[in-house]
Amino acid sequence: MVGSAASQSDTWRVGVLFSRTGLTAVTETEHFLGTALAIQEINQAGGILGRELEVVAYDPESDPATYRRLADRLLTDDGISVIFGCSSSAERKAILPAIERRNGLLWYPSLYEGFEYSPNVIYTGASPNQTSFPLAEYLVRNHGRRVFLVGSDYIYPRESNRIMRDLVDSYGGKIVDEVYAPMAAPESHLRDIVARVKDLAPDVVFSTVVGRSAQTFYQLYRKAGLDPASMPIASLTMAEGEVREIGAALCEGHITAATYFGSLQGASNRRFTDNFRRTFGSDRPISMWSAGAYAQVHLFALALERAGSLDTQRLVEAALGLSFEAPEGAIQIDPDNNHTWLTPRIGRVRSDGGFDVVWEAKAAVKPDPYLAVSPLGGRWIGEEAYVV
Amino acid sequence: MKPGIRRLIEELRGARVLVVHPRDAEGDALLDQLKRIGCNVRGIWPPPVELPNDVDTVFHLVETAETPAFIASASEGGPTFVAIVDYENPTVLRRLLDSNAHGVINKPIRPFGILSSLVLARSMHGYTRRLESKVQKLEETLKARRDVDKAVKILVTLKRVSEAEAYELIRSQATQKRLSMAQVATTIIGAQDVMAGLGLIDER
Numbered sequence: 001m002v003g004s005a006a007s008q009s010d011t012w013r014v015g016v017l018f019s020r021t022g023l024t025a026v027t028e029t030e031h032f033l034g035t036a037l038a039i040q041e042i043n044q045a046g047g048i049l050g051r052e053l054e055v056v057a058y059d060p061e062s063d064p065a066t067y068r069r070l071a072d073r074l075l076t077d078d079g080i081s082v083i084f085g086c087s088s089s090a091e092r093k094a095i096l097p098a099i100e101r102r103n104g105l106l107w108y109p110s111l112y113e114g115f116e117y118s119p120n121v122i123y124t125g126a127s128p129n130q131t132s133f134p135l136a137e138y139l140v141r142n143h144g145r146r147v148f149l150v151g152s153d154y155i156y157p158r159e160s161n162r163i164m165r166d167l168v169d170s171y172g173g174k175i176v177d178e179v180y181a182p183m184a185a186p187e188s189h190l191r192d193i194v195a196r197v198k199d200l201a202p203d204v205v206f207s208t209v210v211g212r213s214a215q216t217f218y219q220l221y222r223k224a225g226l227d228p229a230s231m232p233i234a235s236l237t238m239a240e241g242e243v244r245e246i247g248a249a250l251c252e253g254h255i256t257a258a259t260y261f262g263s264l265q266g267a268s269n270r271r272f273t274d275n276f277r278r279t280f281g282s283d284r285p286i287s288m289w290s291a292g293a294y295a296q297v298h299l300f301a302l303a304l305e306r307a308g309s310l311d312t313q314r315l316v317e318a319a320l321g322l323s324f325e326a327p328e329g330a331i332q333i334d335p336d337n338n339h340t341w342l343t344p345r346i347g348r349v350r351s352d353g354g355f356d357v358v359w360e361a362k363a364a365v366k367p368d369p370y371l372a373v374s375p376l377g378g379r380w381i382g383e384e385a386y387v388v
Numbered sequence: 389m390k391p392g393i394r395r396l397i398e399e400l401r402g403a404r405v406l407v408v409h410p411r412d413a414e415g416d417a418l419l420d421q422l423k424r425i426g427c428n429v430r431g432i433w434p435p436p437v438e439l440p441n442d443v444d445t446v447f448h449l450v451e452t453a454e455t456p457a458f459i460a461s462a463s464e465g466g467p468t469f470v471a472i473v474d475y476e477n478p479t480v481l482r483r484l485l486d487s488n489a490h491g492v493i494n495k496p497i498r499p500f501g502i503l504s505s506l507v508l509a510r511s512m513h514g515y516t517r518r519l520e521s522k523v524q525k526l527e528e529t530l531k532a533r534r535d536v537d538k539a540v541k542i543l544v545t546l547k548r549v550s551e552a553e554a555y556e557l558i559r560s561q562a563t564q565k566r567l568s569m570a571q572v573a574t575t576i577i578g579a580q581d582v583m584a585g586l587g588l589i590d591e592r
Contacts, residue, residue: 100498115503116500117421117424117499118499118500119417119499162393166394336420336423336424337424369424370424370425370426370503371397371426372400372401372424372425372426373426
């Protein structure tokens with residue numbers, strides 16, 4: 001641990017960087033709450049090796065530059081090496097140089113577009129082979145061949161759409177158009193995109209629009225008379241929290257591929273949702289954003305218990321191969337690539353804002369961030385498994 | 389120059405990579421990252437006398453000590469060559485240039501950047517190879533063209549025909565004998581040389 005003073009030696013100090021304000025405040029607040037819940041559980045159970053977790057948290061305001069500045073502050077002024085943080089790839093990329101230079105350890109809970117490995121990061125969100133791959137097959141087989149791609153203009157949508165294009169192609173589908181909107185897109189811009197969708201009348205829209213723009217896009221979509229039942233929007237990020245912001249009635253029928261939905265029936269999820277509601281109130285949405293952030297803190301705690309030290313090298317060694325009964329089911333940190341084994345699922349929004357799981361993999365799938373072993377056009381969706 | 393990125397990435401899956409680097413933490417970091425990317429990779433140290441012929445890409449440490457020049461250097465038809473350097477002094481830079489490397493990575497080795505270097509080096513290698521074969525073809529064409537011109541001039545003098553007629557003669561000979569015009573032209577030039585040497589015809 002960097003610069004730990006004697007007065008702090010009775011706690012484990014960790015940093016938390018999730019935005020409570022700005023464009024992605026909704027999802028990042030859920031990351032924050034999931035993290036907070038896990039830390040509370042761990043401390044209430046007596047901490048790790050008899051010492052509690054002590055948190056230093058800042059609000060990076062959904063801004064990569066602010067992320068960079070606050071990560072530097074955590075790593076230097078605060079003398080902290082373990083950080084739970086970042087939602088978007090732009091945010092992660094912004095703080096990576098600082099993390100690597102100071103040999104910190106970032107626990108990154110969000111899905112992303114892959115093609116990255118840093119020895120200073122544990123990636124607990126989904127890789128494209130755990131989301132886009134089954135989604136593409138599901139969409140082409142169940143909704144049709146003509147797919148419209150829309151995204152916010154940064155790296156995650158660009159790369160996710162590139163992958164989706166290859167996948168759709170491999171299942172015999174066709175991309176009818178690919179368009180991008182700025183991060184904080186004006187409503188008029190999104191309105192134009194919705195008009196374009198209406199003109200082209202695809203079978204399905206794959207959207208990697210994120211943040212507030214995504215919420216506006218879904219609202220405009222419904223208001224333009226486009227019907228999710230016949231022409232759904234499919235996404236990797238649209239979860240329960242944003243559905244609530246948009247209005248569940250406007251979202252019913254849209255599709256999300258993720259490894260967690262609040263509606264999962266397993267015992268570990270019941271435990272998680274019960275604790276979550278008890279702590280934060282019963283009307284807060286529960287989604288992949290909070291569940292993933294929650295699970296990774298528990299993985300960290302297991303690793304710390306093994307390592308007995310916040311030293312990055314020792315923590316990572318202890319973390320590799322660790323498994324945990326997470327809200328989504330059993331998950332495991334892959335020892336080869338620092339990413340996480342997760343169970344792919346596809347959900348459809350219900351009228352109450354929750355998701356019906358319409359397909360799920362039989363078990364956790366190995367993360368393949370470089371798509372080194374995931375063939376395009378592979379079979380995911382068994383004939384029998386249309387509805388779980 | 390720019391094949392689709394999808395093809396480049398797919399080609400990496402079958403890439404057979406040799407890492408010539410001491411078996412230490414950095415060597416392991418490089419091997420592990422190449423495996424993550426999806427390459428078939430193996431390491432070797434010290435540098436072998438000869439490169440195995442079943443590799444298409446080599447990462448090779450450029451040493452600073454006075455060791456023999458490394459065995460792998462970019463050569464025609466050879467593998468893609470990525471140099472690994474830990475100094476940037478003129479001695480190392482000289483060796484880097486001598487190696488004709490298609491790409492370079494620096495020590496300390498970090499996972500970031502290896503994929504980019506690999507993709508760029510393989511692309512440059514392919515591009516260089518295509519350019520080389522194009523240059524070779526152009527050179528052959530140019531030489532053929534010069535020989536035909538020369539043969540035309542010989543025929544014009546010997547047979548007192550026009551250039552167009554001489555050209556036509558060479559062409560029909562080539563067709564009859566199933567040879568290229570360049571081959572017929574070379575024969576004419578050679579024959580003229582011998583005949584002149586024997587004094588059977590005037591030199592020029």
